[in-house]
Amino acid sequence: MSARPPKRGGSFLPVYLIRHAQVFIASLGRLYRNPMSTLMTAAVIGIALALPATLLVALNNLQRLSGGWNGAASISVFLKQTVSDGQAADLASKLGTWPGVSSVRTITRDQALAEFRRLSGFGNALDALNSNPLPAVLVVKPARENEPAAVQALLLKLRQLPQTSMAQLDLQWVKRLAAIMAIGRRGVLVMAALLGLAVLLVVGNTIRLDIQNRHDEIAVTKLIGGTDAFIRRPFLYTGLWHGLLGAAIAGALVELAFGLLSGPVSRLATLYQSDFSLQFIGATGIGALVAAGAGLGLAGSWLAVSRHLGDIEPT
Amino acid sequence: MIRFDNVSKRYPGGHEALRGVSFHIPRGQMAFLTGHSGAGKSTLLKLIPLIERASHGQVVIGGHNLAKIGRRRIPYLRRQIGIIFQNHQLLFDRTVFDNVALPLVISGLRHQEIGRRVRAALGKVGLLERERAYPITLSGGEQQRVGIARAVVHKPPVLLADEPTGNLDPELSREIMGLFEQFSQVGVTVLVASHDIALISSLGHRILTLRNGQLVAGDGSARATA
Numbered sequence: 001m002s003a004r005p006p007k008r009g010g011s012f013l014p015v016y017l018i019r020h021a022q023v024f025i026a027s028l029g030r031l032y033r034n035p036m037s038t039l040m041t042a043a044v045i046g047i048a049l050a051l052p053a054t055l056l057v058a059l060n061n062l063q064r065l066s067g068g069w070n071g072a073a074s075i076s077v078f079l080k081q082t083v084s085d086g087q088a089a090d091l092a093s094k095l096g097t098w099p100g101v102s103s104v105r106t107i108t109r110d111q112a113l114a115e116f117r118r119l120s121g122f123g124n125a126l127d128a129l130n131s132n133p134l135p136a137v138l139v140v141k142p143a144r145e146n147e148p149a150a151v152q153a154l155l156l157k158l159r160q161l162p163q164t165s166m167a168q169l170d171l172q173w174v175k176r177l178a179a180i181m182a183i184g185r186r187g188v189l190v191m192a193a194l195l196g197l198a199v200l201l202v203v204g205n206t207i208r209l210d211i212q213n214r215h216d217e218i219a220v221t222k223l224i225g226g227t228d229a230f231i232r233r234p235f236l237y238t239g240l241w242h243g244l245l246g247a248a249i250a251g252a253l254v255e256l257a258f259g260l261l262s263g264p265v266s267r268l269a270t271l272y273q274s275d276f277s278l279q280f281i282g283a284t285g286i287g288a289l290v291a292a293g294a295g296l297g298l299a300g301s302w303l304a305v306s307r308h309l310g311d312i313e314p315t
Numbered sequence: 316m317i318r319f320d321n322v323s324k325r326y327p328g329g330h331e332a333l334r335g336v337s338f339h340i341p342r343g344q345m346a347f348l349t350g351h352s353g354a355g356k357s358t359l360l361k362l363i364p365l366i367e368r369a370s371h372g373q374v375v376i377g378g379h380n381l382a383k384i385g386r387r388r389i390p391y392l393r394r395q396i397g398i399i400f401q402n403h404q405l406l407f408d409r410t411v412f413d414n415v416a417l418p419l420v421i422s423g424l425r426h427q428e429i430g431r432r433v434r435a436a437l438g439k440v441g442l443l444e445r446e447r448a449y450p451i452t453l454s455g456g457e458q459q460r461v462g463i464a465r466a467v468v469h470k471p472p473v474l475l476a477d478e479p480t481g482n483l484d485p486e487l488s489r490e491i492m493g494l495f496e497q498f499s500q501v502g503v504t505v506l507v508a509s510h511d512i513a514l515i516s517s518l519g520h521r522i523l524t525l526r527n528g529q530l531v532a533g534d535g536s537a538r539a540t541a
Binding site: 015018019216220227 | 366390391392398404405406408417421422423425465
C-alpha cells in the first residue's frame with residue numbers, strides 16, 4: 001500500500017477535468033434545489049453590482065453628450081470702447097465671410113449693458129455712471145470646431161484685429177464639466193469598490209453557512225480520504241455560480257433601467273434638436289459585469305473556505 | 316500490516332489514553348480489540364487513519380511510519396483504510412448508492428467503474444435491491460451494512476471497525492462479524508473494537524485487551540499469551 005498521491009500520468013488530466021465538470025454541474029443542481037435562498041443571495045449581489053454599473057454607463061453617456069458640446073466652443077471677441085455699434089456690425093459681417101468662421105453673433109454695447117443689469121444686480125451702480133462702460137462683443141463660432149489647432153489659429157487672427165481689445169475661447173465650462181465628471185467617475189469607482197467588498201462578504205457568508213450545513217458531509221469525506229482540494233471544489237463552484245447569477249441579475253437591472261430612461265431621454269434630446277440617444281451597457285459592459293461577478297463570487301467563497309474548512313476534522 | 320511500537324497518547328489536558336502499547340497484526344489477520352469503555356479502544360483506532368497522532372512511539376501501517384506522513388498526505392493514507400463506525404456516519408441526504416460510491420468518487424474513478432464496484436459491494440452485504448433507498452428508511456442493521464459496503468468498496472488493505480455491532484441484536488451482530496471474516500480471508504487486515512466479549516470470544520480470533528490504556532492481553536508476546 002502507499003500513502004502517496006497517485007502518479008500524474010497521461011490519464012490525470014481527463015479525470016481532473018471530468019471531476020471539475022461534475023462538480024460544476026452538481027453545484028448548480030444544489031443551488032437549483034434551494035431556489036429561494038439562491039435567488040435571494042443572487043439578488044443582493046445583483047443589486048450591489050447594478051448600482052455602480054448603472055452609474056458608470058450613465059457617466060459614459062454624459063461624456064458622450066459633453067463630447068458633442070466640446071466642439072461647440074465659441075470665441076468671444078471683446079471690441080475696443082472706441083468701436084461703435086455700426087462699426088461692430090460691419091466687422092461682424094466681414095468676419096462672417098472668413099473661411100474659418102461658421103457664424104458671428106453681435107452683442108451691442110446696449111445689449112451687453114441690459115444683460116449685465118439683468119444678471120449682475122448692479123443696476124443702480126450702473127445708473128450712477130455717465131456712459132456705458134461695456135464693450136460690444138462678437139461671438140464667433142469656428143467652422144472647424146473639432147480641430148483645436150484651427151480654432152487656436154482663428155483665435156490668434158481675431159486677437160490681431162485692430163478693433164479687438166480681447167478675444168477669449170469659451171472652453172472653461174467644458175473643462176469644468178470634464179473635471180466634475182472625473183470626480184463623478186472617481187466617486188463611482190470608490191462606491192464600486194465598497195459594493196464589491198459587500199458582494200465578497202455576502203458570498204463569503206453564504207458559503208460559510210453552506211459549510212456549516214454540510215459539516216457532517218465534510219467530516220465524512222475527510223475521513224474516507226477526500227483531499228482538501230476535493231472538499232473545497234463544490235464550495236468554490238457554488239460561489240462562482242452565485243457571482244454569475246448575481247451578474248446576470250445586475251445586467252438585467254441595468255438594461256431595464258436604461259430601457260425605461262431611453263424614451264424620455266430621446267424626447268428631451270428632440271426638444272434640443274439633438275440626435276442624442278442613450279447608449280446601453282453593451283457587450284463589453286456585460287462582459288465586465290460577468291467577470292466582476294464571477295471573480296467576486298470565487299474570491300468570496302475562497303475566503304470562507306480557507307477560513308472555515310480547516311476547522312472541520314473527523315473525530 | 317498494523318504495527319504499534321511503544322505507543323502512548325496523551326490528550327491536551329493531561330489525560331493519558333494509551334500507555335506504551337506494542338503489537339503487530341500481520342497482513343490478512345483478523346483481530347479484536349476489547350476493554351471497558353474508556354480503556355482506549357477508540358483512541359487506538361483513531362491513531363491508524365491519523366484522526367489523532369501518537370504522542371510517543373511509532374505507528375507503522377503497511378510499512379509507512381505515520382509520524383512521517385504530513386497533513387497533505389493524510390487523505391492518501393485514509394484511502395488505504397476502510398473505517399466502520401458504530402453510528403454509521405452515513406450521509407442522509409443521498410441514496411445508499413451515492414453513500415457507497417463516495418470513496419470511489421474521491422478517487423476519481425469513471426462512472427461505469429463506480430457503478431460496477433458499488434453494486435459488487437452492495438451485493439456483498441446483501442443490499443443490492445436497496446441502492447435507490449435513502450439511509451433514513453433503512454433499519455439499524457441495514458445502515459451498518461451500508462457503512463461496511465462504503466468501507467470496503469475501494470478494496471482497502473486495512474479495515475477498522477469501532478463497535479460495529481453496538482446497537483444490533485446478537486443474530487445481526489454475528490452476521491456482521493461473518494462479513495469481516497470473509498474480508499480477512501481475501502487478505503484484508505481487520506481490526507474490530509468491541510466490548511461484546513461473549514460474541515468475539517466465540518469466534519476464535521486474536522483478542523487484544525486494553526485496560527486503562529495499557530495492552531494487557533493479546534500483544535503476541537509470551538507473557539501475554541501465557
